[in-house]
Amino acid sequence: MPKNKKPAGGRPAKNFEPRYGAKTSYQDRKRRPGESSTGQVGSRSAGHRGHRPGETTDAAPKRRWNAQERAGRDEARGIRTHSRDERPARSFDDRPRRDDRPARSYDDRPARSYDDRPARSYGDRPARSNDDRSARSYGDRPARSYDDRPARSNGDRPARSFDGPRRDDRSARSYGDRPARSYDDRPARSNGDRPARSFDGPRRDDRPRGAHLDRVDRNDRRSFGDARPSFRPDDRPRRDDRPARSQGDRPARSYEDRPRRDDRPARPQGDRPARSYSDRPARSYEDRPRRDDRPARSYDDRPARSQGDRPARSSADRPARSYEDRPRREGTANRSDSAHAPGGSAQRASDAWTRHRENAPVRTAAHEAHVDVVHDRLQAEAVQAEAVAETSFADLGFGENIVRALVDLGASAPFPIQAATIPPILEGKDVLARGRTGSGKTIAFGAPLVESVLRSQAGQRREFGRSPKALIMAPTRELALQIDRTIQPIARSVGLFTTQIYGGVPQGRQVGALRKGVDIIIGTPGRIEDLVNQGKLDLSDIRIAVLDEGDHMCELGFLEPVQRILRHTAEGSQKLLFSATLDREVAALVDEFLVEPAVYEVAGEDQDSGTxxxxxxxxxxxxxxxxxxxxxxxxxxxxxxxxxxxxxxxxxxxxxxxxxxxxxxxxxxxxxxxxxxxxxxxxxxxxxxxxxxxxxxxxxxxxxxxxxxxxxxxxxxxxxxxxxxxxxxxxxxxxxxxxxxxxxxxxxxxxxxxxxxxxxxxxxxxxxxxxxxxxxxxxxxxxxx
DNA sequence: AAAAAAG
The missing domain is CATH 3.40.50.300 (P-loop containing nucleotide triphosphate hydrolases)
Structure with a gap:
C-alpha cells in the first residue's frame, strides 16, 4: 500500500504542478518553455515564470561541477556512484538502467524547459550574460546540460553504450587500482588497529542492549562551562576560498564563483561561527519543563520524566559518572532491570551514558573536555575547539587517499566535531554527536565510516554482489543525496562504492547497483525498508549504521521504520546518531540499539551565534x-x-x-x-x-x-x-x-x-x-x- | 503539518 500521496485518489492538495490537470510525467513533458508552471501560457513580463525572452538568453550560464557534485548528480538516480572521470565505470551502471530511460527522459525534459526559463531571466543581467557566453560558449554548454539533469546524466546517454562490455569486468577492473593503493597506504595502520577495532562483532555482541538514558536526565541541570571557547574562524580553512562569493559579487559571481560553489557542499563545516552554549544552562531548567508541556514540545518530555526520574537519580547517578566509579557501576544493580543481556554486561549498558567519559578517546591531554549537558537529556563530552586545532585528519587515523579526498572536499583539517567523534567511531564505539548546523557533521561520521569499512575489508577483494557494510539514513531524500555527495568521493578514493536508496524514483537502478554490490548505502527509511522487504537489500552485513538528524529520525513517523531497519543490521553493529538538536528524543533508539554510547558536542557551539x-x-x-x-x-x-x-x-x-x-x-x-x-x-x-x-x-x-x-x-x-x-x-x-x-x-x-x-x-x-x-x-x- | 514506499 503506497503511502505516497501522489497516487490517484490522493488528497486534495495533492498535485500542484497540475495546474495542468492530472499530473503525469507525460504531461509534464508537454509543458512548454513558454508556459508557466501555473498553467498560464505566455509571458507577462520579464521575470515572470512564464516569461520567455528569447532563445538567445535561453542558455543560462552554467557552472561546472566539481567531482563532488558530479558524484551527487550521478547518484541522483540511485545508482552506484562513479566519478565522472571514470566514465568506463559509469557506463556500466547506465546500461541496466536504460530500461528506465523512457520514463526518466520524460521527466527530465519538462524539467529542462523549466530550468531554462529562470536562466533566461538571469540572462538579462548584463554582467553575467556577457561573461558567460564568451567564456563558456560551446564548451560549457554541454557541461551545463549535465548539471541540470542530474538524473539523466548517467542513464540517458546512449553514447556510452560502449561501456557495456566493461561492465562485467568492472568490479575487477575499474577499481582494481584503487583498492590496491589504499591498502598499501594503510597496511601499517590497519594492521595495528584492526584487530582491536574492526567490526568483529564479538565484543559488541556481548554488549548488553538497552542502555538507559534516564540517568542522563539528571545532568541536564549541570551547567555548561562558560569557559567554552567559540570556534575560531581561523580554524576553518575553507573559508578562505570563499571570499569571492560574497553577495555583492553575485553578478560577477556567476562565473568565477560558481565553480567554487561546487566545493561548498563539503564546506558545511565552515559554518561554525562562534556559538556558546553557555547560555543554556542559565535558561533555567525549570522553566523549560513547563513550557515544554505544550503539545508540540512533547519531545522534551522532560516534564514527565523529570518529575519521576530526577529526584531519585540525581544523587545516585552523578557520582557514577566519574571515572573511578566505573568499576563499581558494573556491579550496580539499579539498572539491571532493563538489562536483557546476560551477565554483568547488562549493568554496564546501563551506564552507557555516563561512562563515555572514560572511554572517549578524544579527551586526552590533547583534548580538553568536560562534561556537560545541553538542554535536557544528553550528557555530552564537550570538546574544546582549541584543543583540536592542531589535529590533522592523518593524525586521526585516516589513510592517504581519504585525507586527499577530504582536502578535495575542502576539508583540509578537521573541525572540532570531527576531531571529537572520529576517534571513537574508528574504535567502533556507538556515538551520539551534537554539532551545530553546518558544523561538519557529515564528514564527522562519513570519513570514519569509510575508513572503518575499508579496514574491515582490508585484503579482501570486493566481490560482485557483496552486501553493503554501512548504512546512512536521513529524513529527506534531498539530504540523503547531499550526504552522498560528500561521502561518495571519500569512499571512491579508496575504491568503495556508495549508492542512494530513496523513494520517489524508480527502484530499478538502485536494485541494479545493489545486485552488483555496494559497500555503503545512503537513503531514506521508506525505500530502504521496502527493498529489504522485497528481498532486494540485505542488511545483515551492515556493521555501521548512521542516523543523520537522529532526533528527527526518532519522531513519530520515522521511529518505527527506523527501528525495524536497524534490527536487520548485523548483530552488534555500530550505531551513530548525529544532529544539531540531539536530545532525549533519541532515547527510544538509544535504549534498544546503542551500547555504551559516547556523547559529544563542541564546546562553545551554539546556534545563537553572532553570524x-x-x-x-x-x-x-x-x-x-x-x-x-x-x-x-x-x-x-x-x-x-x-x-x-x-x-x-x-x-x-x-x-x-x-x-x-x-x-x-x-x-x-x-x-x-x-x-x-x-x-x-x-x-x-x-x-x-x-x-x-x-x-x-x-x-x-x-x-x-x-x-x-x-x-x-x-x-x-x-x-x-x-x-x-x-x-x-x-x-x-x-x-x-x-x-x-x-x-x-x-x-x-x-x-x-x-x-x-x-x-x-x-x-x-x-x-x-x-x-x-x-x-x-x-x-x-x-x-x- | 510534514516527511517517508510502489514494480
Missing part, C-alpha cells in the same frame, strides 16, 4: 502577503519556510506573479522537480525558494543570507534547523519570522527554548524595517517594540 541575526516581525495578518513580497524582492538568496505544502506552493506562485522568480520545494512535487528546484537555488538560477520543513534540516546551500519564516515553527528545534540554513560558512545571515500579535507569547517561549535572542518589532506594510531587511535601504531604523 545570524534573528528578527521577529509582528504583523497584521492582512499585511502578510504584501510584506512577504517586499521581503523577498531583494538581492541575495532567500529561503522562505511555510508550514504546509499548499501554502508553500501558493507563496511561490504569488512571488512569481509579482515578478520575483521563485520555486517551491515540498512533498507534493515529484522527486525530479524537488531535486531540480533545490538545485536552482543552489546554482543561483533562482533567488527565492519557498519550502516546507522538508528543507529545514541538513540542506546546505552556501549563500542563503535571508531565511523567512512565513509561518512560525511550532518547535524550537524546527526554528534552529530552519535558521541553520543561513549563516553558513561563517557568513552572516538573517532570520525573519512573521507572526501575528496573538502568537507573541508562544514565539517568546519558543525563542527562549531555542536560546535565541530576537527583537520583536511591530511592522506594517511599507515600514522601513522591511526595506532594511530586504537590503534595499540601509537604515538604522530602531526597533519599535
Amino acid at each position: 545570524i541575526e534573528h528578527r521577529v516581525l509582528v504583523i497584521e495578518h492582512r499585511d502578510k502577503a504584501e510584506i512577504l513580497d517586499s521581503l523577498v524582492d531583494r538581492e541575495g538568496k532567500t529561503l522562505v519556510f511555510a508550514r504546509t505544502r499548499a501554502y508553500a506552493e501558493m507563496l511561490a506562485e504569488q512571488f512569481d506573479d509579482r515578478g520575483i522568480h521563485a520555486v517551491a520545494l515540498h512533498g507534493d512535487l515529484n522527486q525530479a522537480k524537488r531535486t531540480r528546484n533545490l538545485e536552482k537555488l543552489t546554482s543561483g538560477r533562482v533567488q527565492v525558494l519557498v519550502a516546507t520543513d522538508v528543507a529545514a534540516r541538513g540542506i546546505h546551500v552556501d549563500d542563503i543570507d535571508l531565511v523567512i519564516q512565513a509561518d512560525a515553527p511550532d518547535e524550537y528545534k524546527t526554528y534552529l534547523h530552519r535558521s541553520g540554513r543561513t549563516g553558513r560558512a561563517g557568513r552572516s545571515g538573517t532570520v525573519v519570522t512573521l507572526i501575528t500579535r496573538q502568537r507573541k507569547r508562544r514565539m517568546t517561549e519558543l525563542l527562549d527554548r531555542a536560546e535565541i535572542h530576537a527583537p520583536f518589532e511591530d511592522v506594517a506594510v511599507g515600514d522601513d524595517v522591511i526595506e532594511e531587511l530586504a537590503g534595499r535601504v540601509p537604515t538604522n531604523s530602531e526597533i519599535t517594540a
